[in-house]
Amino acid sequence: MRTRAALAAAASVTLVMLGFGLAGCSGDSSPLPPKAGGPSASAPVDAGAPGAVDTSCNPRASLRPSGALPAPGQMPAGSTMAVIQKRGRLILGTSQDTLLFSSRNPFSGKVEGFDVDMARQIAQAIFGDPDKIQIKVIGYDKRVSSVVDGSVDIVADTMTANCARWKDVDFSTIYYNAGQKVLVNSTSDAKSIDDLGGKKVCAASGSTSYDNIAKVPTKPIAVAKPAFGDCLVAFQQNQVDAISTDDTILAGMAAQDPYAKVIGPRFTDEPYGMATSKKTPDFTRFVNAVLEKNKQNGTWAATYKRWLGAFGAPPKPPKAEYQ
Known part of the structure; x- marks a missing residue:
């Protein structure tokens, strides 16, 4: 069985070969920059700001x-x-x-x-x-x-x-x-993101996943990477303790890493x-x-x-x- 270090090296090579650092996943949190008279200019809140949620519509309709x-x-x-x-x-x-x-x-x-x-x-x-x-x-x-x-x-x-x-x-x-969950080391005792207070949790920069980490009451430390592929490499190199994004995406990551598991109930609706x-x-x-x-x-x-x-x-x- 390959060691975690070997997995990290392999993942890094794969990401470079396939261009994984170029594209990310999950929801991007920021709409277009406001323009005079433009559609985003009328936004009642800055939905990209941590803690702010735009509830002016039914997004499912x-x-x-x-x-x-x-x-x-x-x-x-x-x-x-x-x-x-x-x-x-x-x-x-x-x-x-x-x-x-x-x-x-x-x-x-x-x-x-x-x-x-x-x-x-x-x-x-x-x-x-x-x-x-x-x-x-x-x-x-x-x-x-x-x-x-x-x-x-x-x-x-x-x-x-x-x-x-x-x-x-x-x-x-x-x-x-979908819904946001957390990926941790298979030996972790954590049951949900609430158990990761003070721990480094990675998400893509500017994603709704990153914003949501900041809203957790136990205050895990949100770490931004350009894309979730970069989060996986950082996790396998022990630079972060966990990754948090949509459960669908985490399932794909866990399938690539036998030392990882997805934990907790969904704490967002995606x-x-x-x-x-x-x-x-x-x-x-x-x-x-x-x-x-x-x-x-x-x-x-x-x-x-x-x-x-x-x-x-x-x-x-x-x-x-x-x-």
């Missing part, structure tokens, strides 16, 4: 689908979907280091996972071919701006829908319910949605129609089994909520 889905390859004239169809590919923004959700397969070189399959199902609905998709690996702190500037059509990247980000982008209905442009509400409604269809016909459950089946039988998919 998206745009209701309008009518039946068009047949693949027959998108309505003048629609956003027709523009994508004419281009010949759907452009997805995601990360490449979130094992099980969107990570680069070291053998095929392809980025794959639960999030990627969610987007591939949108491509299937537009083209009749899930492979007509272009994946752009983006920094996790670029997910909002990549949608706003139009460099991607959609972002699927373990991205928490919240009111701060709703001011800049639209979200699909929720396709996965509803994942796919981000789309506010300029394309027809596309958001289309995405929601595809999600609802796939929840009903078993596609969502099959996707869960493929990527997350090791954690048990598929739960009921999140129920759609609409504005």
